Amino acid sequence: xxxxxxxxxxxxxxxxxxxxxxxxxxxxxxxxxxxxxxxxxxxxxxxxxxxxxxxxxxxxxxxxxxxxxxxxxxxxxxxxxxxxxxxxxxxxxxxxxxxxxxxxxxxxxxxxxxxxxxxxxxxxxxxxxxxxxxxxxxxxxxxxxxxxxxxxxxxxxxxxxxxxxxxxxxxxxxxxxxxxxxxxxxxxxxxxxxxxxxxxxxxxxxxxxxxxxxxxxxxxxxxxxxxxxxxxxxxxxxxxxxxxxxxxxxxxxxxxxxxxxxxxxxxxxxxxxxxxxxxx
Amino acid sequence: xxxxxxxxxxxxxxxxxxxxxxxxxxxxxxxxxxxxxxxxxxxxxxxxxxxxxxxxxxxxxxxxxxxxxxxxxxxxxxxxxxxxxxxxxxxxxxxxxxxxxxxxxxxxxxxxxxxxxxxxxxxxxxxxxxxxxxxxxxxxxxxxxxxxxxxxxxxxxxxxxxxxxxxxxxxxxxxxxxxxxxxxxxxxxxxxxxxxxxxxxxxxxxxxxxxxxxxxxxxxxxxxxxxxxxxxxxxxxxxxx
Numbered sequence: 479x480x481x482x483x484x485x486x487x488x489x490x491x492x493x494x495x496x497x498x499x500x501x502x503x504x505x506x507x508x509x510x511x512x513x514x515x516x517x518x519x520x521x522x523x524x525x526x527x528x529x530x531x532x533x534x535x536x537x538x539x540x541x542x543x544x545x546x547x548x549x550x551x552x553x554x555x556x557x558x559x560x561x562x563x564x565x566x567x568x569x570x571x572x573x574x575x576x577x578x579x580x581x582x583x584x585x586x587x588x589x590x591x592x593x594x595x596x597x598x599x600x601x602x603x604x605x606x607x608x609x610x611x612x613x614x615x616x617x618x619x620x621x622x623x624x625x626x627x628x629x630x631x632x633x634x635x636x637x638x639x640x641x642x643x644x645x646x647x648x649x650x651x652x653x654x655x656x657x658x659x660x661x662x663x664x665x666x667x668x669x670x671x672x673x674x675x676x677x678x679x680x681x682x683x684x685x686x687x688x689x690x691x692x693x694x695x696x697x698x699x700x701x702x703x704x705x706x707x708x709x710x711x712x713x714x715x716x717x718x719x720x721x722x723x724x725x726x727x728x729x730x731x732x733x734x735x736x737x738x739x740x741x742x743x744x745x746x747x748x749x750x751x752x753x754x755x756x757x758x
Numbered sequence: 759x760x761x762x763x764x765x766x767x768x769x770x771x772x773x774x775x776x777x778x779x780x781x782x783x784x785x786x787x788x789x790x791x792x793x794x795x796x797x798x799x800x801x802x803x804x805x806x807x808x809x810x811x812x813x814x815x816x817x818x819x820x821x822x823x824x825x826x827x828x829x830x831x832x833x834x835x836x837x838x839x840x841x842x843x844x845x846x847x848x849x850x851x852x853x854x855x856x857x858x859x860x861x862x863x864x865x866x867x868x869x870x871x872x873x874x875x876x877x878x879x880x881x882x883x884x885x886x887x888x889x890x891x892x893x894x895x896x897x898x899x900x901x902x903x904x905x906x907x908x909x910x911x912x913x914x915x916x917x918x919x920x921x922x923x924x925x926x927x928x929x930x931x932x933x934x935x936x937x938x939x940x941x942x943x944x945x946x947x948x949x950x951x952x953x954x955x956x957x958x959x960x961x962x963x964x965x966x967x968x969x970x971x972x973x974x975x976x977x978x979x980x981x982x983x984x985x986x987x988x989x990x991x992x993x994x995x996x997x998x999x
């Protein structure tokens with residue numbers, strides 16, 4: 479029998495035949511948890527390609543709005559699009575090189591997120607409820623605008639400790655971006671496509687994953703680190719506020735995940751903390 | 759086996775006793791708290807009436823009662839604590855928002871912007887608050903004492919129809935009156951450039967606060983929870999709520 483499945487906001491058709499030699503091409507989740515199955519193969523033939531494409535774009539829109547929004551909004555402030563700052567500053571660029579660096583880092587972060595969502599993540603929920611999308615977008619877009627306004631402002635004050643501070647911040651930021659990406663790859667490789675088994679993540683050959691020894695959710699740890707780096711780089715209070723709020727939310731998520739790991743696996747390593755080694 | 763069962767029931771009895779004493783302490787404290795608050799707002803009401811009868815004008819009335827008002831309104835922060843520790847069955851957030859909006863009005867608008875203290879709108883919202891709080895706290899007190907006079911119950915469930923809009927009008931007019939002084943003095947504001955790369959304009963903040971009265975006051979006062987204004991709480995006869 480044939481049924482529609484939902485993976486990474488893509489709609490993918492999986493053709494299952496009673497013969498167990500055929501397996502689904504990728505890991506996927508049911509659109510309808512009760513398993514809407516189209517019983518006849520004929521139905522598959524009758525479904526036009528257009529329907530697939532429509533589903534594709536509609537669901538893609540969910541994460542596009544969440545991540546592409548901040549990317550574009552920040553760039554609007556960076557290029558000093560009219561009506562944001564005084565008219566004499568329209569389409570000018572900041573005289574501080576840290577502002578250019580900050581724009582590159584911020585953009586890199588969200589491009590990375592977009593690409594990861596497209597190619598790396600394996601999601602475990604289907605469509606997001608509409609209220610959540612609205613709430614998330616307000617959060618991401620609002621903070622992006624608030625941050626970007628001050629960083630790209632004509633009266634922006636560069637970091638007190640100058641080049642040293644910026645260099646350290648950049649190192650922290652890049653280190654954590656690579657770390658975050660390594661963790662995402664490691665988590666993806668944990669669960670081969672099609673398998674339903676859940677496993678404890680362990681450090682791999684990649685040194686950036688060695689943090690798994692101390693932490694259950696190192697992706698959040700690295701995410702926090704990235705934003706701390708960005709805060710240090712820009713020395714901007716709204717960025718610090720965003721980092722703090724994100725940290726609180728991620729701690730809640732990490733504690734939940736840690737608790738479910740402990741419940742599910744009796745042999746779960748006891749040295750691990752949810753998000754901060756030994757502390758939280 | 760038999761001794762095991764006995765031990766079980768002894769432990770149960772102990773925890774039940776502990777719960778009962780905790781409940782009794784909570785009720786005693788809440789009764790004291792609500793009586794004290796009723797008394798406080800009554801004192802305020804009397805002081806206002808006396809001042810007006812003696813002076814024949816509302817000018818200077820705020821300064822006269824300012825300290826008492828600030829004291830009792832600030833004391834209401836305890837109510838957030840009551841919800842947090844569970845002796846009052848209401849959402850901490852809703853109570854928090856309501857108390858905070860009162861505190862904001864008292865400390866960050868009326869207290870700090872002297873030029874508006876003689877406005878009629880100030881008298882309006884202070885009078886509304888006084889009537890409302892006396893009704894509310896006496897309602898809670900009588901509930902805790904299990905003896906609720908009908909007229910208190912009636913007042914709690916009906917006066918809000920008039921009090922609520924009057925209160926909103928008083929508060930909005932007061933904030934509006936304060937705007938020119940805020941703008942001129944630049945109070946509570948931070949301008950660029952500064953090393954934190956942030957700015958805050960109290961003037962625009964107040965405007966946003968005024969606009970937020972529309973959604974916020976509508977939603978918080980539609981919840982069945984402790985209200986600063988007596989909103990019908992059908993079936994809500996739990997002590998302290």
